[in-house]
Amino acid sequence: MANNPPSAPPPAMSFEAAATSIVAILLAIWGYTQWLRPFLRDNPNRLPLPPGPQPRFIVGNLQDLPSGGREWDSYAALAQKFKSDVIYLRVLGTSILSINSFFAANELLNQRGAVWSDRPRLPMIKELMGWDWNLVLQSYNEGFSSHRRIVQQHFQPGVVTVQYRPVMKLEVNVLLQNLLVAPTRFSDHLKRMAGAIIMMVTYGHRVCTDNDPFIQLAEEVRRHSEETPGAALVDTMPILKYLPSWIAPFKRIALFRRGLSVKMREAPFLMVREQLAAGNAMRSMVSSLLEDESRTNDGSDEELIKNCGGVVYSAGADTTATALTNFVLAMSLYPDVQRRAHAELDTVVGRGRLLDFDDRGKLPYLGAILKETLRWKAVTPLGVPHCTTEADEYRGFYIPAKTTVLPNISAMLHDQEVYADPEEFNPDRFIPEGTKPAAPDPARAAFGFGRRICPGRHFADDSIWIAISNILQVFSIQGPDGGIRKSNVQWSSGLVSTPSAFACDIQPRFEGAEHLMGDD
Ligand code: HEM
Numbered sequence: 001m002a003n004n005p006p007s008a009p010p011p012a013m014s015f016e017a018a019a020t021s022i023v024a025i026l027l028a029i030w031g032y033t034q035w036l037r038p039f040l041r042d043n044p045n046r047l048p049l050p051p052g053p054q055p056r057f058i059v060g061n062l063q064d065l066p067s068g069g070r071e072w073d074s075y076a077a078l079a080q081k082f083k084s085d086v087i088y089l090r091v092l093g094t095s096i097l098s099i100n101s102f103f104a105a106n107e108l109l110n111q112r113g114a115v116w117s118d119r120p121r122l123p124m125i126k127e128l129m130g131w132d133w134n135l136v137l138q139s140y141n142e143g144f145s146s147h148r149r150i151v152q153q154h155f156q157p158g159v160v161t162v163q164y165r166p167v168m169k170l171e172v173n174v175l176l177q178n179l180l181v182a183p184t185r186f187s188d189h190l191k192r193m194a195g196a197i198i199m200m201v202t203y204g205h206r207v208c209t210d211n212d213p214f215i216q217l218a219e220e221v222r223r224h225s226e227e228t229p230g231a232a233l234v235d236t237m238p239i240l241k242y243l244p245s246w247i248a249p250f251k252r253i254a255l256f257r258r259g260l261s262v263k264m265r266e267a268p269f270l271m272v273r274e275q276l277a278a279g280n281a282m283r284s285m286v287s288s289l290l291e292d293e294s295r296t297n298d299g300s301d302e303e304l305i306k307n308c309g310g311v312v313y314s315a316g317a318d319t320t321a322t323a324l325t326n327f328v329l330a331m332s333l334y335p336d337v338q339r340r341a342h343a344e345l346d347t348v349v350g351r352g353r354l355l356d357f358d359d360r361g362k363l364p365y366l367g368a369i370l371k372e373t374l375r376w377k378a379v380t381p382l383g384v385p386h387c388t389t390e391a392d393e394y395r396g397f398y399i400p401a402k403t404t405v406l407p408n409i410s411a412m413l414h415d416q417e418v419y420a421d422p423e424e425f426n427p428d429r430f431i432p433e434g435t436k437p438a439a440p441d442p443a444r445a446a447f448g449f450g451r452r453i454c455p456g457r458h459f460a461d462d463s464i465w466i467a468i469s470n471i472l473q474v475f476s477i478q479g480p481d482g483g484i485r486k487s488n489v490q491w492s493s494g495l496v497s498t499p500s501a502f503a504c505d506i507q508p509r510f511e512g513a514e515h516l517m518g519d520d
Contacts, residue, residue: 042391047398050088050097053078061089065096067231069493072381072410076100079411086394091236095403100411102418102445108394109386109407109449117451118387119144120404123241124232128254130261133303135311136384136495143304150308152455154285160459164201165357168463171196172470173354176517179475183506187325190467191219194320197463202312203268204275204282214268214313221260222318222496230385230404231493265310272309285309316456319379320463322498326377327369327468329489330425332479332504337427340365341472342509354516355469357462366469368427370461373468374413375442376425381410381497383448412445474516476509 053064066074075098078087085101099105109116119139126132135147153159171193178189188210195215196207207215232250234240245251268286275281276290286309293301331338344365349355360367386405393399414422419429419439429439443461447454454460471477480503491497508514 042401043398045398047393047396049090050086050394050397050399051082051084052088053082055090058092060091060093061096062091062236064089065091065231070491071231071493072378072408075382075406075408076411076414079408086397088397094236095400096230096406097399097403098406098408100408101415102412102440104394105407105412105445105449109405109452112392113450115389115392116386116405118389119452120230120235120385120387120402121238122230122235122385123238124234124250124254128234128241128251128258130258133261133265133307133310134314135307136315139387140389143307146304147308147311148455150289150304151312154308155312155455155459157458160462161357164197164459165462165466167197167200168466169356171200172467173517175467176470176474179471179506180508180514180517184503186328186504186506187501190324190328191215191317191321193467194324194463195317197320198313198316199268200282200284202285202309202316203272204284204287205268205271206282217260217263217267218313218317221264221314222498224257224260230406264314265306268313269306269309285312312456315454316459318496318498319456320460322379322496323373323460323464324467325499326379327373327464328471328477328504328506329499329502330373330376331472331477332502334425335478337369337425338472338477341369342476345469345473349473351510351512351516355473357466359469360465363469364431365427366465366472368430369472370465370468371430371442372425372427373464374446375419375422376413377491377497377499378410378413378446379497380446380448380495381408381491383407383409384452384495386449386452407445407449409445409448413442471506474508474513475506478505478507479503480505 053061055061056063064078066078075087078098079085079100085099085104087098087100089096089098099108117140119137121127121139122137126137131137132142135144135151138144138147174196175189175193178192179186182189192207192210192212192215195212195218199205199207199212199214203214205214230236234250240248241251243251245255272281272284272286273290276287281287286305289301289305289308293305344363345355348362349359355363383406386407388399388401388403388405391399391401413419416422430441432438443457447457447460488500489502490500492500
């Protein structure tokens with residue numbers, strides 16, 4: 001038998017290959033510990049996690065995370081599939097809990113507010129885009145309570161009624177005139193009205209033209225915020241934020257948007273400070289805070305005031321304008337609802353004057369339209385994410401500390417058990433009849449929960465009511481010939497979900513209606 005030649009020794013592993021293997025092993029260990037963490041830490045009784053799709057090794061539920069539009073429906077579908085209103089997902093070490101019923105939201109976010117009211121880290125929007133100053137996204141350790149106290153004080157019901165209602169009436173009158181002159185541009189007019197009210201009460205700035213720089217800035221911010229906070233990969237893998245910009249395009253986008261965040265906070269604030277120095281500032285939230293601050297004279301609160309002005313400006317205008325646009329769409333799709341509203345207005349107020357806040361109690365059907373507007377299409381369908389500060393137990397399930405909590409407001413407002421035929425715009429559901437009680441007020445979910453509940457809700461309620469009631473009093477809204485097909489309108493992702501453009505016809509509904517709209 002011939003001898004086989006001795007085999008060549010295996011080639012020595014190159015340095016690169018060895019390094020790659022070590023990194024891969026370290027990553028696998030990291031992934032494994034991240035994957036196991038919720039079971040190991042703070043879970044002495046080894047409670048199970050809430051129902052949800054089976055996680056995969058290392059990446060967890062990355063592929064199950066809803067994306068690509070209407071994420072609220074995908075979360076609701078997961079809730080149906082797993083027959084549970086709370087759904088647990090784990091993505092690269094981050095725990096996510098989707099809450100899909102008001103019942104669970106009430107038990108967790110309202111009743112256990114001390115633990116369930118923080119905000120998640122959100123590296124994309126807060127650290128890279130620079131929105132960490134914004135109360136809406138602020139954690140407890142980022143100055144939440146001082147910011148919240150100021151905004152709450154300036155938007156409590158007494159202040160809204162006395163100081164802000166006159167501004168709302170004035171700007172609604174401008175809205176009516178704009179709708180009369182250029183009805184097809186209704187969407188711009190609604191944005192302008194919502195922005196103008198906010199600019200006046202926050203900074204004492206009167207919006208006089210469509211080209212107002214602050215309204216345009218707000219619109220630019222809106223155009224660049226069509227992603228749901230927490231949806232970026234860097235939010236679940238914060239380490240990615242250290243990648244250089246040339247291989248991480250999201251960092252270049254974030255840098256551009258950072259500029260908008262700075263402008264939104266700085267520009268109107270500097271305007272008020274200059275006006276105060278010149279002695280011609282109008283009374284507003286920011287001017288009175290600055291005057292108070294100059295009396296105490298320590299200069300330390302300027303940043304706080306700047307932040308509070310910026311948050312009201314960024315949180316208040318877009319939300320209100322979106323609710324009003326949904327209302328216009330509903331009116332053009334449901335002519336019978338509109339006819340009944342017109343009849344109620346003609347009977348109670350007549351056609352001789354514009355209605356006022358005092359008329360509200362006498363107009364139950366209009367009140368029901370407002371509620372149905374907030375229910376039919378949630379303005380913030382996935383709310384703003386909450387975060388748990390410590391581990392908790394719910395219905396025998398273990399909820400890890402630092403879980404990102406997504407309240408599925410849309411699912412709560414479309415719960416078949418609570419609101420029959422939820423896709424239909426039906427204000428009657430809010431009018432009690434015989435022994436049938438009214439459906440629950442959607443405000444219990446639409447404005448969020450617990451310690452983070454929207455501080456602008458009284459203001460939003462008043463401004464939306466006065467706008468829709470005045471529009472209905474003088475105008476009739478119709479879809480274009482052939483009507484609008486509901487399926488043609490799409491709602492965006494993002495914190496605020498706006499409908500895509502649609503056409504409709506808005507005309508005065510009786511002779512002389514235009515004379516009710518006075519010069520402002
Ligand atoms: C239709 C109108 C509006 C809707 C549907 C709405 C909805 C919401 C929701 C769902 C939240 C999150 C609550 C939570 O985390 O549980 C929120 C927070 C907030 N809203 Fe509104 N909002 C509206 C109008 C306004 C207005 C007019 C203002 C102006 C004052 C405002 C200021 C804020 C602020 C500052 C926060 C953050 C509160 C915090 O994190 O502590 N909102 N809003």
